[in-house]
Each structure stands twice: as structure tokens, then as C-alpha cells.
Amino acid sequence: MANEVEITDKKQPAHKKYVLKKRAPQKTNYKINYEQELNSKQLEAVMSNEGALLVIAGAGSGKTKTLTYRVARLIEDGVAPENILLLTFTKKAAHEMLSRATLVLDNRCERVAGGTFHSFANIILRKYASALKLKNNYTIMDRSDCEDVINHIVGQMFPKKEKRFPKKSTLLDMYSKSVNKETPTKIIIENEFPQFEHCIDKIIEVHKAYVVYKRENSILDYDDLLLYLKLLLENNEGLRQKISGEYKYIMVDEYQDTNTLQADVIKLLASVHKNIMAVGDDAQSIYAFRGANYKNIFDFPKLFDNTKIIKLEQNYRSTQNILELTNTIIGKAKEKYDKQLFSEIVSPVKPALICAKNTQMEAEFICQRILELLDEDVELGDICVLARNARMSYSLEIELSKRAIPFRKVGGPKFMETAHIKDIAAHLRVLVNPDDVISLTRILLLLRGIGNSAVNNIIPVIKGNFNPDIKLLPSNKMNSLAPLLKVLDKERSKIATKKPSEIVEEIIHYYRPILKDKYDDFSKREKDLEHFQYLSTQYSNLEDFISDMALEPPDASVEGMYKNNSDDDALTISTIHSAKGLEWDSVFIIGAVDGRFPSAYSFNSEEEMDEELRLMYVAATRAKNNLYITYPVDMYDYSMHMVLSKPSRFLDNIPDDILELWDIE
DNA sequence: TCAAGGCCATGCTGG
């Protein structure tokens, strides 16, 4: 909206020059008093309209608030919610922002299009799959499925074992980086996996076969979702116009963790109108292992001409004492960051570094300190324990259970990745997509008497045709195969009419005997099946259910934690990666022992060490008032054959007026 | 020849 219009007098001398005055924002017409609730920088971002805008937002500087209020402000100015696209890192972040926007404005905000890049890509691709010659019932594979496919391909191409050939997960890392960084596999291997240069040709051959395999079987992995979205937008002028026109205002959160493929998608999405607002913090980039590059954020102005840049530097979250520590930490990076956050929140309490004799004592300290915090009127839901990886909290989880302190765990091994849940999901996938050979293989291998070679004979016959009367194996093997075919045949015909939860129920009923046969601890796993069934009741379409479970898998399966969704009064245990963007009154960072955090595997790479450092920075900046960093000194490291006993090097030589040192007696 | 069970080593973070 141009506020200033000048009628020029160049060619029309007879006309009088009339200047429209700049209108002050019409605050009286807004329901929200933006000027009062935001600082000047935030306000500038919220009030900006057309064009590209980059907001560099330090930790706790009101990034979420800025995004939330901009959504509200656009809607107040008459933009249809459906025309706004909010891309975030997790679905949860999108939901949180939109419900906050709903609180400050009204429920129109719920209609804003939002979610992760991947879920957005999925929505668009299901709609326009045919433009890419793709079936729209394609399966989305999670990581372990992809690994199975790769293993299958390697086994076919090189029946004899190759010497020092990368493991399936390493292969997948290479391919994924190649796609996300838009760099040939060859270069990725040379730069990041030089130990495998000797078999570079074979690795590339496997990659090609992997791509073909996915195409032939209507399978997409996470990277394909982004890649195909890019191709769709790139190669279909008409569709690009249409989609870009639909999403007239685009906002991207956590821009520092996007990769070049995502940057391309954004560029294409905004190609028609260039109304794009990106928000991020280069000092909080922690996803390099997934192809993200914190430098991406500085390249944003290269994607869009005349990018306006706004910096948010005042922190509203943490005490100044905590910020003094975090400023010191980030100051240790090899690559320098322009970060000196300040806060007006004053408190006498200082962050503390606590040495524990072992993980047991570390756990006891945390439990005791938590109980003291509760006495100081901190709520349990306002306390979080952060760890570099999910395993580090095992001792603590035991201690918490002993003391009956409720907790929920975020990050780490996924519910959907547990073997029994994958088994059930594989049955459902075969129902939706009978071409899904990987899932079919998985469910056949569950049967007694059927192994790899039998599977290879069976699949060509039953692919897409689950006739239970077929006779293709000796009768003893048919006895285990027939019940499977029967249930698949029966449910396949009802896929369109039955509720997903009813189909899941039938599959679980069929699968339960297999579960009991396969696992000694089946009763615990049976509870997971019940939970899975419960999740399915939230859906009216089986395909949506399966896609969602792949794109936004529910948190780790922790016994007894299921029904506590509404129970906010529990301690949070989280990986640092999963704590991105969140905040708590009191934060414990555990396992801060050198060799684990930073991990010893990062020692010889400056870039990886910087990423570990940023991770520590992200962890420490989650805390509002109390920050405790603990480390046990009895950790044995198998790879280095030594006991780890020093605190994280990121906390070395920090004066004790910034970081207090505690010993446990 | 194929399936199944046992044993050993172990690199995490996630859509």
C-alpha cells in the first residue's frame, strides 16, 4: 500500500500537483494495540507489508511474538487467512503461533496455512502429483524404511560383501546431503566422507538405483518431498503462478536451519509477489548434519532484491546473569557472531556448573534441586532437563520414577520407529499402496517359515493381489501366509468405507499373536499398540493418518506417559534439538562432559565444534531464571578408551562471577 | 538352501 502518491507534472503541466500525506497507522481501527505491545523493531517487522524482509532475531528477543503479531496484523488489515503461509520447523511451532495469534486476535488465525516445509510439500504434491507423473497415493518413508531400501539395493547389486563399504545409514546421509545441499554425491563424498573415496563409483551407482527404485514403487523420502515440490514449481509456470498467488504472504521461521533446497523452494513460492518474511538467528543454527548452513541466512538478501533487514537484540526471556554466560559461550566460536544480547531482567541468582561423581549422583542432585524449586513456587511444567542426546537421561529417568516425579520426554527414539509399531504401520501402508514392496517385505518376514528367498518368490505374485486362495508355496508355509492374505484382502476392499481406527483394530487383532511370539516383553508393547489405535481415531482417512505419522511422529514411547497430553504439570526431559524455540523458568543441562558434549567425534573439525558450541548456546538460552549445568566424571568412552572427567570445554576458563562452581557433598 | 537363533559391538541430533 503506497501511502504517498505524487502526481507528476512532467507531461501534464496543466495539472495541479497534489500530495497525499503519509497516513499514521490507524491504530484506532486495530483491535490490537501494536505500538504498546511491541518494541520499535518488532513493530517495524509487524507493520511491514510488501517485499522481502529478513528479521535477525537473537534468542528470546520476541521472534515468536513478532511472527504471531504479524499474522494477526495482516488479518486485521483484511488479508484472508488462507492467503498467509507460515512455514515452521515443527508442526507444533506452527500450532503454537497460530493459537497465540488466535488469543490476541480471533479464530480467523486458525485458518492460516502453516506447518513444516515437508508437510506443506506433502499437501501440494498430493494435489498436483499428476503434473510430476507421480501417483498421489505415494508412500512417505521414514529414515529406517529408506535404510531398508538401500540395504535391499546394495544386496542386489553387490551380493558379495564389499570391503569397507559404507553402512546403510551412512549411505543415506550422503544421498540426503547431496539432495539438500544441491551438490553432486561425488563432491559430498570428497568433502565430507573422504574415507569412502575408494568406492565412490559404487556409492553413486547405488544412489542412482535408489532413485529409480523409489520412482518405480511410488515411494518418497523426506528429501523427495522438498525436491519434487521444487521441480513442480520450477517446471510448471502455470502452477507456480497459481500456488504463489494463493499464498500471498509467506513467513519462514528458523531460517538459519534451512538448506539451499528449501531456499530455492521459498524463492519459487514467492516468485509472483515477493512478499516474504524470514526470521532466524545465525547463532542458533544446529542442523548442519541435515544439510543446513547458518550462512544461508546471510544469502537471503541475494535471493530477493531490496531485502529489508531488521535486528532484534533485546532479550526478554533471561536474566542478565544468564546472558553474560551465554554471551561468553558464543564468544568462543571460531566463526564470530555479531551477538551481544542484553536484558533488563535483574536477579541475584547466577548460573552454576555442578560436578557430580557419577550419573547417579547427577540424577540425585537434579531431583533434589527440582523439589527445592517446587518449594520456591516454580511449577514442575516450568522446569526442563536438556541433554545432548536422549540416552543421557536414563539414570535420571529411573531416579525420577523412584521419587514419583512425573515427566515427559521429547526427542530421541521415536514411537513410530519401534519395531512393533513399524510392523502395524507396514500393514496399513500395504493396504494404501500395494506397490510398497518394502512394507510388504517387512510384513512377510514376520511370518514363520518365510525368509528372504521365500519373500522374493512371493512378492511378484501377490503384489496388488491378495487373493487368499492362491497356492504358491508348500502347504506348511501357506499356513502362515494365508491369514495375512486374508486380512489384507478383506481390509483392502474396505479402505474407503471403514474408519481408519477400525482398520487398525483389525490389523492389531491379526498381529497380536505375532507380537506375543516375537517379543518377550509383549505386554509393554501391547500398550503401544493401544496408543497407536487411539491416535488413529483422530483421523477420518487412512492415508492422512499414515502420512502424518511419518511427517510428525508422536514423541518417544515412555510407559505411562500417553494420557498426560493435557497434564502440563510434568517435568520436561528433552534433547537440545527438540527444545529449539522453547523456554522454561529453570533449565538443567546434563551430561556436559567433554567428549560427550562436545562429542569426541567432532573434535577434529572446526565446523562441527562450532555447531556443538551453538548447541550449548541454544541450550543455555532456554532458561529464564535458573540455569544449572551438570557433568558426571565417571563416563567411560569406548572409542577413546578413557574415562571422561572434564567439564565441556565450552565452559572452560569462565570466571566464577559468571558461572558458579558447585561440588556435591 | 533357507530360516532362525545367538552373540557381539555400539555415532547422536530429526522432518
Add this chain to the structure above:
DNA sequence: ATGGCCTTGA
């Protein structure tokens, strides 16, 4: 707790 590898058993 899990995948990879080897041995055993049918």
C-alpha cells in the same frame, strides 16, 4: 536396545 554377522538346524 538393535543391527550385523555367524552358526546351527531342518
